[in-house]
Amino acid sequence: MLTLNHVSKKFQSNLVLEDIxxxxxxxxxxxxxPNGAGKTTLLKMITTLLFPTSGxxxxxxxxxxxxxxxxxxxxxxLPQDFGYYGNYTPTRFLLYIAALQKxxxxxxKEKIDELLELVALSNVKHKKMRRFSGGMIxxxxxxxxMLNNPRLLILDEPTAGLDPKERVRFRNLIHxxxxxxxxxxxxxxVSDVETIAKQIIMIKNxxxxxxxxxxxxxxxxxxYIFEVPATYQLTxxxxxxxxxxxxEGHLLRIASPFVPTEGVEVRPSLEDAFLYIYRDEVNTxxxxxxx
Amino acid sequence: MNRERKNVPFTQEEKENSxxxxxxxxxxxxxxxxxxxxxYFHEVGFRYLFWGMEDILFIVGLLLIGVxxxxxxxxxxxxxxxxxxxxxxxxxxxxxxxxxxxxxxGIWKERLLGTFELKMTLRVSLKELLILRMLxxxxxxxxxxxxxxxxxxxxxxxxLSLMRLFSLSFSSLFLxxxxxxxxxxxxxxxxSHWLTPSIWGAVGVLFIWTQDWIAQFLLYVPLSIVIxxxxxxxxxxIYLLRHNYFMEKEGTITYANA
Numbered sequence: 001m002l003t004l005n006h007v008s009k010k011f012q013s014n015l016v017l018e019d020i021x022x023x024x025x026x027x028x029x030x031x032x033x034p035n036g037a038g039k040t041t042l043l044k045m046i047t048t049l050l051f052p053t054s055g056x057x058x059x060x061x062x063x064x065x066x067x068x069x070x071x072x073x074x075x076x077x078l079p080q081d082f083g084y085y086g087n088y089t090p091t092r093f094l095l096y097i098a099a100l101q102k103x104x105x106x107x108x109k110e111k112i113d114e115l116l117e118l119v120a121l122s123n124v125k126h127k128k129m130r131r132f133s134g135g136m137i138x139x140x141x142x143x144x145x146m147l148n149n150p151r152l153l154i155l156d157e158p159t160a161g162l163d164p165k166e167r168v169r170f171r172n173l174i175h176x177x178x179x180x181x182x183x184x185x186x187x188x189x190v191s192d193v194e195t196i197a198k199q200i201i202m203i204k205n206x207x208x209x210x211x212x213x214x215x216x217x218x219x220x221x222x223x224y225i226f227e228v229p230a231t232y233q234l235t236x237x238x239x240x241x242x243x244x245x246x247x248e249g250h251l252l253r254i255a256s257p258f259v260p261t262e263g264v265e266v267r268p269s270l271e272d273a274f275l276y277i278y279r280d281e282v283n284t285x286x287x288x289x290x291x
Numbered sequence: 292m293n294r295e296r297k298n299v300p301f302t303q304e305e306k307e308n309s310x311x312x313x314x315x316x317x318x319x320x321x322x323x324x325x326x327x328x329x330x331y332f333h334e335v336g337f338r339y340l341f342w343g344m345e346d347i348l349f350i351v352g353l354l355l356i357g358v359x360x361x362x363x364x365x366x367x368x369x370x371x372x373x374x375x376x377x378x379x380x381x382x383x384x385x386x387x388x389x390x391x392x393x394x395x396x397g398i399w400k401e402r403l404l405g406t407f408e409l410k411m412t413l414r415v416s417l418k419e420l421l422i423l424r425m426l427x428x429x430x431x432x433x434x435x436x437x438x439x440x441x442x443x444x445x446x447x448x449x450x451l452s453l454m455r456l457f458s459l460s461f462s463s464l465f466l467x468x469x470x471x472x473x474x475x476x477x478x479x480x481x482x483s484h485w486l487t488p489s490i491w492g493a494v495g496v497l498f499i500w501t502q503d504w505i506a507q508f509l510l511y512v513p514l515s516i517v518i519x520x521x522x523x524x525x526x527x528x529i530y531l532l533r534h535n536y537f538m539e540k541e542g543t544i545t546y547a548n549a
Contacts, residue, residue, distance in 0.1 A: 047412045049543040073414040083405025085343050099339045100413040
């Protein structure tokens with residue numbers, strides 16, 4: 001069990017995260033926030049790359065800083081920008097990672113073959129990685145994160161560069177893996193975590209905004225999401241979420257604190273909730289696009 | 292009845308006995324630097340120390356050969372002009388070159404390829420790997436120093452003191468290594484790979500500027516003192532490596548702009 005107790009992080013005088021308290025048990029946790037909210041900082045603290053300015057992070061009741069190498073031995077980490085040696089083959093690279101994880105050589109070789117099969121890279125396992133596409137590199141990254149059969153798997157934007165088919169395959173894989181381990185998956189793509197996350201963690205204004213199931217989060221905006229015709233004039237309190245084409249014509253999906261005229265209430269999705277919760281950022285983004 | 296029994300608090304003596312029993316049973320052993328070294332070479336192995344560094348080793352080898360090829364023809368001229376103090380000075384200044392190039396190019400490559408942070412989170416972290424590499428690079432640099440000094444000595448028809456050449460280059464090597472470790476103690480890891488060589492470069496320029504005074508000093512300082520300094524610096528190097536191993540430092544090189 002991973003526990004964060006009142007964790008805060010400051011860079012000089014710049015506050016990034018404040019008073020984050022969370023408890024993780026086996027399952028997938030989706031860390032869903034816009035860019036710059038502090039997702040990577042939180043993950044870097046969990047992976048011991050950063051130390052909290054205050055508060056503590058515990059693994060089974062022991063401070064991760066004190067556990068040191070033992071903690072890193074149960075950790076699998078895929079960074080946002082996964083680095084690799086281009087003149088190495090995936091097999092050689094994974095063998096190196098396995099050695100630094102102090103894995104038994106024979107077991108490591110078996111595990112590497114198994115993982116390369118799992119991420120569909122068996123046919124290129126002896127090819128140099130410099131010739132690989134972004135998606136293939138990302139799959140090597142996923143394989144290296146799973147190499148030591150980690151009890152805690154941290155994935156920072158893992159689906160970047162994956163095509164839709166690989167993305168679905170990856171989601172299923174993560175869901176299966178999370179049966180007996182903690183998986184923390186950071187993303188700003190809602191569909192990555194919507195169906196597989198046990199709980200969604202959201203950070204807003206440096207604080208923990210919520211840590212709830214996807215259905216609880218969508219219920220929180222129930223009654224605020226409507227579809228209106230494209231001709232509808234939005235008031236300042238209303239927020240445009242998305243647009244779509246239907247048999248009735250062009251429709252706007254909006255969040256509104258009151259029932260709009262000609263509006264039809266619809267079942268909210270996690271993406272609606274995400275856009276509604278981060279509406280200030282959405283409005284800022286929209287404003288910057290119009291400039 | 293059972294509930295009442297559960298609520299009976301432990302006495303201080305009982306608590307201490309329980310703690311003593313647990314500590315005795317788990318056979319706690321403190322982590323030591325020696326144990327870390329032994330476990331690395333036993334469980335991981337020497338060869339993985341240089342994985343990912345093959346090109347760096349090749350480039351450094353070529354650079355050293357290039358520097359040697361350019362410098363050695365000038366040696367005879369310096370010797371004929373009676374400028375032996377300049378030879379000692381050059382040996383002193385150039386000795387850490389191999390160590391510095393291997394160390395900083397190694398870190399630069401990890402950063403450039405983006406493997407830095409990933410390797411920081413492995414059981415044998417990059418920080419530990421760098422400590423082991425520093426040990427190995429100091430060994431390699433010693434071998435290179437011995438080779439080049441013997442070569443210079445042969446070239447000068449045994450007219451220079453081989454012992455002085457050795458002791459000056461070893462003291463310079465460990466002086467550099469210790470200064471670098473001391474600087475890294477103060478400088479965050481994300482800056483140390485460029486800030487430390489910059490500071491060392493600035494100090495080097497300052498040394499060249501006051502070359503005459505330093506060259507005279509290196510020539511006339513008693514050999515026994517230089518040898519003592521070498522051993523002192525070597526012990527300090529081992530101590531600082533050990534200190535570096537136990538020191539807790541953030542391992543990230545990029546901070547999010549929040």
